[in-house]
Amino acid sequence: MANRLQVIYIEDDALVRRASVQSLQLAGFDVAGFESAEAAEKAIVADTAGVIVSDIRLPGASGLDVLAQCRERVPDVPVILVTGHGDISMAVQAMRDGAYDFIEKPFAAERLIETVRRALERRELVLENHALRRELAGQNVVAPRIIGRSPAIEQVRKLIANVAPTDASVLINGDTGAGKELIARSLHELSPRRDKPFIAVNCGALPEPMFESEMFGYEPGAFTGAAKRRVGKLEYASGGTLFLDEIESMPLALQVKLLRVLQDGVLERLGSNQPIRVNCRVVAAAKGDMSELVAAGTFRRDLLYRLNVVTIALPPLAERREDIVPLFEHFMLDAAVRYGRPAPVLTDRQRASLMQRDWPGNVRELRNAADRFVLGVADMPPETGAGDDADNDQTLKERIEQFERAVIAEALNQTGGAVAATADRLHVGKATLYEKMKRYGLSAKGDTER
Structure with a gap:
């Protein structure tokens, strides 16, 4: 002021x-x-x-x-x-x-x-x-929803920009909480279908007996309790985008019917023989290797081919640590606005601690941590390694090296990859810094002598 x-x-x-x-x-x-x-x-x-x-x-x-x-x-x-x-x-x-x-x-x-x-x-x-x-x-104008600076996220953004304007089916592969629905929504919002419905269905949360009626809808009297007509998710999404999360959980019998709808663009409600034309783009998401499910006979190969025109791989946060701090800061800004609180400023130590943690819950866990931090109900830095089995197996030397790598990576990000400035920031010689960068597989960007 x-x-x-x-x-x-x-x-x-x-x-x-x-x-x-x-x-x-x-x-x-x-x-x-x-x-x-x-x-x-x-x-x-x-x-x-x-x-x-x-x-x-x-x-x-x-x-x-x-x-x-x-x-x-x-x-x-x-x-x-x-x-x-x-x-x-x-x-x-x-x-x-x-x-x-x-x-x-x-x-x-x-x-x-x-x-x-x-x-x-x-x-x-x-x-x-x-x-x-x-x-x-x-x-949100620059990069709607997709926050991060890692090569993996840059590739995701490029794929979204290239694929969103088309009607190509997309399979998003990533762990729980990695942000698969955010990518699906970005594909929808950057597409010509943006003004039509975006319908999300969690296939893993639907009981199998309800699956067909939820997806295809039904007519009155189609089964006990069907008192009036219900429009299914496929029909409701017509003109827009249907997002099928945890597609690997879809029952085999329904996979056959879904494949027929995707091939012919026609469905029939339960209790009716009347064909209804539908035109929706399908974006599916899965965790794990779908080819293994195909080999095990629990997922149809032809349906996978139909869904998997383009694959977007979303690595866990542990494999793209340089995205952790920008994501956390974005979530802090969002939480500060929602809760009417000031947005805290992270110290270098807190940034390094955030990057050191593996975040097994991925983006979802990171967002919750940012909310708690803004509300003042969680200490920072978070307890690194607390309750993480992978960390319990690490030696002291491995933990120190992991922490050192996180500190150097974040310092390089803050200086735009300038080695001289990074060395000054960390109070080490350039030769020492180069040696550690080589050991940890870190690279500088642009002019390293800036």
Whole structure:
């Protein structure tokens, strides 16, 4: 808030105004005093960074008029009202109408300073959240939903850009929590079908007896309890995108029917022989190797070929550690906006600790950790290795090397791959840094002597 007016003080009594302005200035605030609401009007603008302190009783427009104007023009700006003894009930009503606080005359300078300080903290939080919303919007324009700087994520973004405008079926392969649905939604939102439905079905969550009726719909009387017509997911997604998560869980009998719909573009509801044309793009997601399921006879080879025109592989976070910090910071911004909290700034140690952790729950676990951190209910850095069986098998030397690699990788990212700047940041010689980079398989980008 440097070089921006912090306090607009409106008081018609020149002695009180001068004393109050001086007290606030001595406390370090940037203050402007005005004798009337009309005189202060030009200083109250939409991006006012500070707070307004106004006497209730003024010549011309009153402090209550100032409050009403602020509620209309700058609703987030805190208004503190100064009142005489006889105006307390009026001030209490003003607080119900949106005033931040009131101060009763005569008041000590400390009371004024403390009230202004608290109001400014609230105003700073509001302005920060506005900035966070703009930053999130900017991120979504550049790379909607897909956050990261690793080569794997760059490849994912390229595939999405190339494939989204087409109707090609896509199979997304990745562990639980890796963000497969986010990729599916990005494919939909960047496609010509973006204005049509995006229907997500978790094949692993549907009981097998309900699978066919959920996917194909049914007519009244098709089975016991079918009292009225129901449109199935395939029909509802027509014109848009159908996302089939955990496709490996789909029963074999339904795989045959789904294949027929994908080949012919026609389905029949349960209890009906009437063909219904459907035209939906199918994006499927799976964890594990689908070819193994085909070999085991639990998934049809011809359906896999139909779904697997393009494969997008989404590696776990443990294999793309350079994405962990950008993702965590993005999730912190999002959580700060949702919860109305300031976004913390990570230290270098916290960044390194985040990168050291394997995050077996992947993006989902990382998002939850960011939420807890913003809410102040979790310490940072997170307990690395706590409860992770893989970490329990590591020797001390292996853990130290893993931590050192994470620190160097993050420092390289922060300096844009400049080896000289990275060496200065880590307080090591360039020769030592080169040796460690070679040992850990890290590479610099661009001019390494910058």
